[in-house]
Amino acid sequence: MDELEVRELRYFSAVAEELHFGRAAERLGIAQPPLSRAIRRIESRLGVQLFERDRRGVALTEAGRVLQREAGPALDAMTAAVRRARRAGASERSLVLATKAGASHQLLQRLLEECAAQSDLPPLEVLLCEVGEQAGLLRTGAADVALMHRPVDDLDGFDAEELLTENQVAIVPAAHPLARSVELTLAEVTDVPDLPMARWPRLDGTYPEGPGPEVHTQTDIAQRVALGTCLLLIPASSRAWQWPEHVAVPVVDAPPLTTVLAWPATSTSPQVARIARTAARLAASTEQGPIGMSRETPEPKTPGLQLSPWTPGPKRARS
Amino acid sequence: MDELEVRELRYFSAVAEELHFGRAAERLGIAQPPLSRAIRRIESRLGVQLFERDRRGVALTEAGRVLQREAGPALDAMTAAVRRARRAGASERSLVLATKAGASHQLLQRLLEECAAQSDLPPLEVLLCEVGEQAGLLRTGAADVALMHRPVDDLDGFDAEELLTENQVAIVPAAHPLARSVELTLAEVTDVPDLPMARWPRLDGTYPEGPGPEVHTQTDIAQRVALGTCLLLIPASSRAWQWPEHVAVPVVDAPPLTTVLAWPATSTSPQVARIARTAARLAASTEQGPIGMSRETPEPKTPGLQLSPWTPGPKRARS
DNA sequence: TGCTGTCGATACCGCACAGGTATCACAGGC
DNA sequence: GCCTGTGATACCTGTGCGGTATCGACAGCA
Numbered sequence: 001m002d003e004l005e006v007r008e009l010r011y012f013s014a015v016a017e018e019l020h021f022g023r024a025a026e027r028l029g030i031a032q033p034p035l036s037r038a039i040r041r042i043e044s045r046l047g048v049q050l051f052e053r054d055r056r057g058v059a060l061t062e063a064g065r066v067l068q069r070e071a072g073p074a075l076d077a078m079t080a081a082v083r084r085a086r087r088a089g090a091s092e093r094s095l096v097l098a099t100k101a102g103a104s105h106q107l108l109q110r111l112l113e114e115c116a117a118q119s120d121l122p123p124l125e126v127l128l129c130e131v132g133e134q135a136g137l138l139r140t141g142a143a144d145v146a147l148m149h150r151p152v153d154d155l156d157g158f159d160a161e162e163l164l165t166e167n168q169v170a171i172v173p174a175a176h177p178l179a180r181s182v183e184l185t186l187a188e189v190t191d192v193p194d195l196p197m198a199r200w201p202r203l204d205g206t207y208p209e210g211p212g213p214e215v216h217t218q219t220d221i222a223q224r225v226a227l228g229t230c231l232l233l234i235p236a237s238s239r240a241w242q243w244p245e246h247v248a249v250p251v252v253d254a255p256p257l258t259t260v261l262a263w264p265a266t267s268t269s270p271q272v273a274r275i276a277r278t279a280a281r282l283a284a285s286t287e288q289g290p291i292g293m294s295r296e297t298p299e300p301k302t303p304g305l306q307l308s309p310w311t312p313g314p315k316r317a318r319s
Numbered sequence: 320m321d322e323l324e325v326r327e328l329r330y331f332s333a334v335a336e337e338l339h340f341g342r343a344a345e346r347l348g349i350a351q352p353p354l355s356r357a358i359r360r361i362e363s364r365l366g367v368q369l370f371e372r373d374r375r376g377v378a379l380t381e382a383g384r385v386l387q388r389e390a391g392p393a394l395d396a397m398t399a400a401v402r403r404a405r406r407a408g409a410s411e412r413s414l415v416l417a418t419k420a421g422a423s424h425q426l427l428q429r430l431l432e433e434c435a436a437q438s439d440l441p442p443l444e445v446l447l448c449e450v451g452e453q454a455g456l457l458r459t460g461a462a463d464v465a466l467m468h469r470p471v472d473d474l475d476g477f478d479a480e481e482l483l484t485e486n487q488v489a490i491v492p493a494a495h496p497l498a499r500s501v502e503l504t505l506a507e508v509t510d511v512p513d514l515p516m517a518r519w520p521r522l523d524g525t526y527p528e529g530p531g532p533e534v535h536t537q538t539d540i541a542q543r544v545a546l547g548t549c550l551l552l553i554p555a556s557s558r559a560w561q562w563p564e565h566v567a568v569p570v571v572d573a574p575p576l577t578t579v580l581a582w583p584a585t586s587t588s589p590q591v592a593r594i595a596r597t598a599a600r601l602a603a604s605t606e607q608g609p610i611g612m613s614r615e616t617p618e619p620k621t622p623g624l625q626l627s628p629w630t631p632g633p634k635r636a637r638s
Numbered sequence: 639t640g641c642t643g644t645c646g647a648t649a650c651c652g653c654a655c656a657g658g659t660a661t662c663a664c665a666g667g668c
Numbered sequence: 669g670c671c672t673g674t675g676a677t678a679c680c681t682g683t684g685c686g687g688t689a690t691c692g693a694c695a696g697c698a
Contacts, residue, residue, distance in 0.1 A: 002401065003326075003397070003398070003401065004325065004397065004400065004401045005324050005325050005326065006322055006397075007322075007324065009397070009400065020674085021675060021676095022674070022675085030656090030657065030658090031657065031658060032675075032676095033657080033658080033659085033660095033675090033676075033677080033678095034656065034658075035657095036675060036676060037656085037676085038656085038657095040676090046404060046408070047408070048404060048405055048407070048409070049408065050408075053674095053676095057674090058675085062407050063405070063407040063408030066403050066404045066407035067401075067404035067407075069585075069587070070396070070403055070404065070585075071400055073396050073585065074393070074396035074399070074400045077389070077392050077393035077396045077397075078322070078323065078325075078328070078393045078396075078397065079322070080389060080393070081323065081386060081389035081390055081393045082321065082322065082386070084389055085365060085383070085385045085386035085389065086365050086366065086367055088381050088382040088384075088385035088386075089365070089368065089369075089381065089382030090367070156584075157476075265475075266388075266392065268388070326685095339645085340645070340646060340647095341645065349685090350686070350687060350688080351645085351646075351647095352647075352649095352686085352687080352688085352689095353685065354686095355646060355647060355648090356648090356686090357686095359647085360684095372645095372647095376645090377645095377646085
């Protein structure tokens, strides 16, 4: 009389996002009539109206908005439960680590080597993902631990071990005048009229206001920088932006970023605890070691490498 | 191919707790055969063994233990989603406050009066519960806010506003020699041979070791103290233990307890925020006002009220 | 060793409900 | 007016849930 099944909540969630029964049904892989019926049944079972079906479209009611907000975490928890149980039952007891492709390359490599070498550490599977995806992967149980960055990443509900702190560099098109600088300040890289900063989606999927292009994949932004349409700030150790058309210039006063190893606060796995300790140890030794992270900062390419004078690229290169 | 429905997870959870298909089925209100089938179907769908059906009983596998640990939060999130959506759709937009019966009586009363008086505050529904139940009520959406106590209550995943800090009193049988003291120390109330401290269930439902009786309701413990079988420590403002057979004695060096108003960290309701501000304001004014919480501390009843000399009660008065 | 009780698995049946197709009802636009 | 787009309704079919009856395996016991 009063419970919602996972399937039903998924249906609701799809309609709430699309605000269109036909498209939602298509996304769900079912026909539209069963979806309409399902939603009506949900509404009658809960005893509340979830959607306002006006002739000119579908809108969420207040109750619908509340349910939409609650649906995400609830569905995440359900999928996480089965994913984790599955993985616990698998014979191979490896640990899945999610990380932004290209980030913290050196540390990741040492961590992988360490896990392969030490028999008491679980084998590590690396799940490379795009910016901001780690949190969702942890929440749905697709990953056990993740390399994330304070303060930019969403660390809500996670425990984290701080690994290392590093400064940021600006990645600018090699042909742009800014690329000639040995170092830059924040003031110098913001509000450059012909080189706006790229805008990443926020945690809720919306984009901040600004002149720069909306991007959500790393190759996307790398391409744009190479085309000369924008610049961006990244941690110095990141390896994703090393195209010949890119130049990395330290930004001396940009807020430093701390790389952390994060895991769900509910996790009780000793494996996770062991990896966290190991990662912290490696980070500490790496930082002062001969191949220190600080030395990994890409040297700004010499201005002499520039092949052609700066010309602004197309304002918008959307596919 | 790979999702679990809420009903199925409930079935699993019941079997995991009972470790007995027959009893679990009874608890679920279904017959045993469908339950057996459901569990087998779950196992085959997930591709993992969840239970070890030995001839001498049912045991959880490693995967089963993981799923059991994940099941609680996931199911809580699902029920919370529908509860909150339902309440959001109800015409009467009241707020449900959960609190231990008897605790923070004065503050609660002023909060209720304030909500009734101020038209911009929502009407407050009070949900009285037993010790440690508030967290579950918040997690499943049965309550919007709760009065809880730092550091004894489980505040994990909640945001909280500190309201007031108070000292603890020992509630002892009026006939016991300890009742004659004007004040006591922790050392004096622990390890009293004939008056062990009552043991409350921990967050996971198990009981700490010790000589005292296991209790989980307030009337339970009140009765035991009146019978002279144990004592306990409570915050001074609590009103649940005022029987004629009880004497409250301040324990000068017991760690002070802070009453907080807690709510799910995910809550975005402006109502909740408003209540939190109001409660904090009331608590601050009450603390220094004429009817201050500090003055609410029950005066220790005078030793002269004792009617009969101390005789130890029965060691264990279990029903 | 056979009897019995316990407990989970299996067999079989009826019904509820999910999902599909076809169609309707209604608003807007040309 | 007709056409298009959108959600609701009608009707059909198959899956699968839950129920009863029964089996099979093992423990305890005389």
